[in-house]
Amino acid sequence: MTGHVTIREVADHFKVPLSTLHYWERRGLITPERRSRQRVYDADQVYRIALIDIWRRTGRLSIEEIAELLAADDHWRSRVDRQVAAVDAQLADLERARAYLVHLRTCAHGPALERCPEFRAGISVPASLFST
Structure with a gap:
């Protein structure tokens, strides 16, 4: 140009x-x-x-x-590093969401994914949920 x-x-x-x-x-x-x-x-x-x-x-x-x-200050690299980390975290969240959606297409539990053992195995829940 x-x-x-x-x-x-x-x-x-x-x-x-x-x-x-x-x-x-x-x-x-x-x-x-x-x-x-x-x-x-x-x-x-x-x-x-x-x-x-x-x-x-x-x-x-x-x-x-x-x-x-x-x-143009001395801290621009650390600002970029923080943004890269934030984008990486968002990408990981999106990848998890995509994986669950792809699984949902073929899951025998259909839209009741919360009942799927494979889904449950990948989710962290409070331990007190299973205590008596």
């Missing part, structure tokens, strides 16, 4: 309202240039917008977390 693109082109391309780009600018996430009083973005800013949009659309990062990650 050479040159600059207008705020309208960016908004249309990423399917975000102009107000979103204005908000990101107010929050310091992006810094457009001004040409004839119009906001324009260079390649670096467009890629930054793409990154922010990916993080926002996946719902994994709040605007505050995105601002922290984009801040």
Whole structure:
């Protein structure tokens, strides 16, 4: 990409309202240039917008977390490590949920999966449930 693109082109391309780009600018996430009083973005800013949009659309990062990650301070790696750990935990939860759904398709217990011995074997419950 050479040159600059207008705020309208960016908004249309990423399917975000102009107000979103204005908000990101107010929050310091992006810094457009001004040409004839119009906001324009260079390649670096467009890629930054793409990154922010990916993080926002996946719902994994709040605007505050995105601002922290984009801040050029000494703690950015630890912030990234925390986010990676959070995503890993979410992936593990999703994999478990998927496994239960796949099992449900063929389980003889049908939608009463809570009665399935295989399901029960993989679930932790309070020990006092089985004490007399």
